[in-house]
Amino acid sequence: MLAGLRLSSIALLALVAACGDGAPAIDPSAASTTGGGSSTSSESGAPTSTSNPDDGTTATDQPVTTTAASTGGEPGTTTGEPGTGGEPGTTGEPGTTGEPPLPGCGDTPPADFQAEASAPADGAAVPGPSVDLVVTIGGQLLADATAKFHLREVHALTADDDFTIVILPDTQNYTQFPGNFPQYPAQTKWVWDHRNTDNIVAVLHNGDVVQHGNQQEIEWQRAETAMSTLEKTGTKFPDGIPYGIAVGNHDNGASSHDDVPFATTFFNKYFGVDRFKDRGYYGGHYGNKNDNNWILVRAGNLDIVMVSLEYRGELGQDPDVLAWARGVFEDHPNALGIVNSHHIVKANGDFSAEGKKIYEVMKKVDNVQLMTSGHIKEFRSRRTDNYMGHKIHSMLADYQDLIVPADDCAGGCGYMRIWRFSPAKDQVKVETYSPSLDKSMTGPQEQFTLALDLSAATGVFEVVGEVAGHDAALVHTVSDLKPGATYEWYAIVKECGAKVTTPMRTFTVE
Structure with missing residues (x-):
């Protein structure tokens, strides 16, 4: 599936280990490239689901059979290999960023660190053209927490989008x-x-x-x-x-x-x-x-x-x-x-x-x-x-x-x-x-x-801001929102080696 874009609402915090962001891209610097367009890339970690669009079942982290169809051959079966990415963090416990703790943080990440997307309320209508995205912090704060806010405008898909x-x-x-x-x-x-x-x-x-x-x-x-x-x-x-x-x-x-x-x-x-x-x-x-x-x-x-x-x-x-x-x-x-x-x-x-x-x-x-x-x-x-x-x-x-x-x-x-x-x-x-x-x-x-x-x-998430602070809430103001548009957002919050990806939230501009 496209990385970080098969989204679902999550009742609990999605706590993701740093290696779960995926293996780092191979550096193609030994080869030359010229010209070309570009696409905005956002940090991975969006809440995701792993539904299988072919049969409606839920995929697991186990290798699955391979099927082949041809004019003259029988379907083949192959066994996949374990992935290189990290396992997701356990729900209800903070994940770790894999980075050494900052000065004043102690030797291990705080086990009770929490972060929640608190405003605007999920599904809320906001007056626009700007809105405050608010993340509420809980648990032990030994140093500044940092929240990186991801936002996308949701495009309602119709047959007009066919290509x-x-x-x-x-x-x-x-x-x-x-x-x-x-x-x-x-x-x-x-x-x-x-x-x-x-x-x-x-x-x-x-x-x-x-x-x-x-x-x-x-x-x-x-x-x-x-x-x-x-x-x-x-x-x-x-x-x-x-x-x-x-x-x-x-x-x-x-x-x-x-x-x-x-x-x-x-x-x-x-x-x-x-x-x-x-x-x-x-x-x-x-x-x-x-x-x-x-x-x-x-x-x-x-x-x-x-x-x-x-x-x-x-x-x-x-x-x-x-x-x-x-x-x-x-x-x-x-x-x-x-x-x-x-x-x-x-x-x-x-x-x-x-x-x-x-x-x-x-x-x-x-x-x-x-x-x-x-x-x-x-x-x-x-x-x-x-x-x-x-x-x-x-x-x-x-x-x-x-x-x-x-x-x-x-x-x-x-x-x-x-x-x-x-x-x-x-x-x-x-x-x-x-x-x-x-x-x-x-x-x-x-x-x-x-x-x-x-x-x-339906739209691509972009990083729209990053806020650091020691307060119980971290706030980023988004401007130039379109009247009548629907937006989705989430935040990745880090503190002293702990990392939390908040549930995705939706709001509509009046």
Whole structure:
């Protein structure tokens, strides 16, 4: 689930250990990033629940079975590993910050330290445009207590918040064969034509853009022609429709079927850093090439971070690249995280070797919920993995060898994936559609719905103030509140090594 954003009212104090704030983000400083948007990050520790959106049960801290669905494989089962995060504090007792006590605090945190969000009352109507947020302190006060106040405006979700991301599977047989090529620009034209009616916010290409990555430049020229349609500009899209591309084995191979990466000379000539660096949605890249890159878009109040990783075949994923990717997601903890790479899921629903390495890193990054891939021609499969309540849905779709004589089409017949997100329903509906044929596939591997945690679309908590004092109450005044708006808030209060996260409270501005 998105870190700190699945909230519930709590009758008692939620007392959280410092290590429960989550493992620290891996420092990606060894890799360079350029450009990019940013998202406000708040200290974790918001009251949370761990309800399972798929079946309504409550998740525990035990590893859960993994299910896989595919066209030719049985569901698999895996056992998760213990998490690295700390255990939550015991209800009714203060948690510890993990920091050494301050001078005058003694050797251990005070066992009776208490903090409660006392005003405004939960559900109260306040006159605005400002309000005092009050935390009441109890127990032994040996030094100043510090309260950090977190606030968000609550956005009521409706169907108007729905949005779409389009996934382009392997296009190599469109760019290689002129007779098949029209199906590729038909896909991007459909995206542009439906950008407003379907509220399309981004496009991801699974890789294998071309067949002969370092041999036939004409194939890259055809790809550029097709993708350039997405770069038209308009009021809603001043930089064009955001898109990211994963490098496939045919894009970086020395020959048409080389499983060892060779070079990405043509990829970077046509879809390198220079093409994207001035686009507002472009987040950056690893190293000095665009082989591994990321984009950031916003749908309503929801940020979406999409990281595209290069195919590495026999070499396996580079641990430094995976550390960089993890850092990108952890820098945007309130965003929906999506991983795009060429080979994640195999035909039978198992992870590929690369996919397994990617998953082992991403399973401990709370906001990564979707992974998408291609590579395995004429197969579609998917799997859902649950690691200590954190679910990741991984999908494979590749139509490159599809030939339908009755429709007079080959090379994939233009089929692509359409992900239709509904934040109000916490779900994404996956569809498979061909713009050139104006036809959809409706089998269970082509059309299905997945449960997600999109609660961040209701609004993101921001730290609005920090107050320290030795008094029985700590007060922070919030100004410029919107008339008619509803807000939620909580505070993290620390004193002499003890830490309490208050229950979440709601108020409405009159």
